[in-house]
Amino acid sequence: MQISMWKTFYIKPNEIGILYHRSDFKKILQPGTYTYFGRYWQVKTYDLNQPEAKIENLELLLRNHSSELQQYLLVVRTAFNQAALVRFGQNWISIAPNQLRAFWRGFIEVESHLFNLNESLELPAEFVQQLRGIALSGIKKFQISEYEIGLLYVQNNFVRPLEPGEYAFWVVDREVSVRTLSRIVPNPDFPLEDVLIERHPEFVAAYCEIVQLQNQQVAIARYQSKAIAILPPCSRKLFWQGVEVEVIDISTDAKLPSRLIAELVTGLPEALALSRYCLHICEVPTQHVGLLYVNQEFQTQLQPGKHAWWVFGRSLQTEVFDLRQQTMEVSGQDILSKDKVPLRLNLTAGFRILDPLTAKNSLSDITNYLYKELQFALRGAVGERTLDALLEDKGAIDRSIFDYIRQKTTDYGIEVDSVGVKDIILPGEIRTILSKVVEAEKAAQANVVRRREETAATRSMLNTAKVMEDNPVALRLKELEVLERIAEKIEKIQVNGSLDSILTELIRINRQ
Template sequence: MWETFYIKPNEIGVLYHRSDFKKILEPGTHTYFGRHWQVKTYDLNQPQAQIENLELLLRNHQTELQQHLLIIRTAYNQAALVRCGQNWVSVAPNQLVAFWRGFIEVESYIFNLEESLELPSSFVQQLRKISLNGVKKFQISEYEIGLLYVQNDFIRPLEPGEYAFWSVDRDVSVRTLSRIVPNPDFPLEDVLIEKHPDFVAAYCQTVQLLNWQVAIVRYRGKVISILPPTSRKLFWQGVEVEIIDISTDAQLEPRLVAELVEGSAEVKLLSRNCLHICQVPAQHIGLLYINQEFQGQRSPGIHAWWLFGRSFQTETIDLRLQNMEVSGQDILSKDKVPLRLNLTAGFRILDPLRAKSGLSDIPGFLYKELQFALRGAIGERNLDALLEDKGAIDRSISEYIRQKTADYGIEVDSVGVKDIILPGEIKTILSKVVEAEKAAQANVVRRREETAATRSMLNTAKVMEDNPVALRLKELEVLERIAEKIDRIQVNGSLDNILTDLIRINGQ
């Protein structure tokens, strides 16, 4: 019995007899006598040969198989790349794979993973758009530096370019850092500094401070970082570092105040947690306390100190004349009349240190003492005395408060009662009293004027009696007054007759 097998042009066959490998069949027609022949065909368009029991077949038929197959066997420390025409296939360690020869061009490349995980640049370019199992590709831009990590251990830096690495049995990663940012977040800075000094020396500048030093880091003249004592940090090369000794004097120089306190918003944000700032306005004085001990006074302006290792407290004192109002004070006079008073006082601080050393609350102290002085001055006088001489109250309060404030370096410039507010019923009574007093005064004035008028008339009569000319003038004056009230006067006779008639009329 004969058995015939046809192998297509794009196929290849493997001939078995009773499951035993016999030979590789090329495309064409093949005839064999007997039974139990079997042919398994493979499509050469799929170059990888998926042959069962390949390991066993190679032991017995290696020579024949290698004529038709590209055999690739990788050790534990090897990986391979296979180019099948325009396609690529990766082979992991400890693998045995085979590819058909002849139909599609096949090439293989073995890589020793112990020597290097990196693929040569020639392969990187060919694999640019191809995804392969076990191969990781990275692109480092021209403004970046890549840090290569294998199993989370730093290996080396990567300059801008394309890279590919085997990652079949280990974790390979690249962390990119921008070169245009002078202070990037370096991963595990301390490890880089201690374990990789070559990388640090080639690319970075290290700033390491003692416990009495502060550093200001600038890039192109702009502050980019402020480092506290005992800190250690990496920067790209090219930054400027100014190290400041704060062991003896923590106050900033005027140039640093202008740069860190009055500079840009970004710089102010950097220095916000590093500085104690005190702004003393004009006509004020500043008091400085370091670790709760007084250290001196500060003139008007902006002052700043490094906070590290010290506690600062500053307070500004106004040296100008200040005003204090003591309003709505309800007090009984000596004669038990309830009064409400408003007091105002002007004061200035002459010795700020003595005032703050002796008083914890200057306005509160003044307010309380002015209250006491006002109550004492009002309680010692009755209502009439208060209303007659308000100045006595001011003098009494002024004398009292000046004695109280002299020991604290405070000068009271002026004290005065602005308002004395009486109860409603007291106001009514006082109004009646005033009204009666004014009525009596008006009556006295009226009587005095009447007496004066009568005396004047008597004096005038005596003058007229002794002097006829004066009497005549008076008569003319009366005639003039009458003429002002009459539209027309007809005179018959002489002026003497008119006067005589008028006198007669008045007599009737």
């Protein structure tokens, strides 16, 4: 059997081949039929529908046969600081640094673009548009809306701001991120504000308003005439341009003028929420007075109205006093009278504060002091009197307590106008005894009155009898009066004879 020494190779129309002899590159074969003599010929074919030429030992082949291969291959070689984009037809691929890639020419349109990553990580705008909707490894895309601005960070270091639009960056060997801030919000949370202020003054000057306050300064930031932020002393803050900032010196006077009270205290709820932790607010009602203490020292009296102070760097305290007549109840006081009778009393006192400053500086608790002194006065007034004396003259207790409490309160700027015992409550058994005593007294009084009336009636009857004895006409009138009373009780009367006979018979009946 004779072995043929000829070898025939067929390259399809959509293929390309590489001819090797004993593993040595010889040439590129276009589509067609090829015959070679010898046993050591071989051909490796590649489908041109797959544009990338995944050739073994490509680096060695390019080194020895570069000129011949360049006719058929688009070779892309990236250094450590380079990346590339390759377009074949409508498709794109990205190539990372330190890569060697090859693509067949001619069958599909192929083009490559090399990028120096040391110069810029950002892809030009024309590539961003062409890559829209295509996800590629090593490339990160960002969309900045029209109401936003983006802050570009590379390796967590701020690079520059990004205006609204589409952006793409190489992220093959470093971290790239974009933090978006709303331009609608005038005071967004700028990331690392101090770094932006210190290291990137060009960005701050182009986009921001900066507020830097001294030790005794406060600032109010307003946007479109509405307060959006209150800044404490020694602070600094960034705002978008267009924000108005009012800096206030609080070194000599920390009290807010009326215009700021109207804006921050009685204005919009949002403004009050901003100033909640920045202001000490005191409202003094009508017929009241307020006392202001700064760092535990009295400063001034406050007239009715709303008052506010900046709290930074100082301790503020206010107290409001009612100048109107006030009432105090001392209830349920169990006290023994001089004759050891247990009593329960309720007392009411009317007072007013005349000098709030004296009262505040002299007494730690005004109402508690008054309550205790009224208790002492009530116990003293009741304990030195017997039950009978108390019941006979309750006003004496009031006068005693009034004299005592006025002496105790005059030096403290307090005036007691009235004192009165409302109730004296006796124990049950004492009430029973008193009821019996009163009942006996009233019964004796009733008996005396009854005897006096009986005596008067008898004397009157005697006088009447004497008059009728001496006067027949009066006697006859009395008889008619008796007859009238009798007639009132009889429904029907039949009279036989004269009136004299009737009266004679009646007289006779009475005598019988």
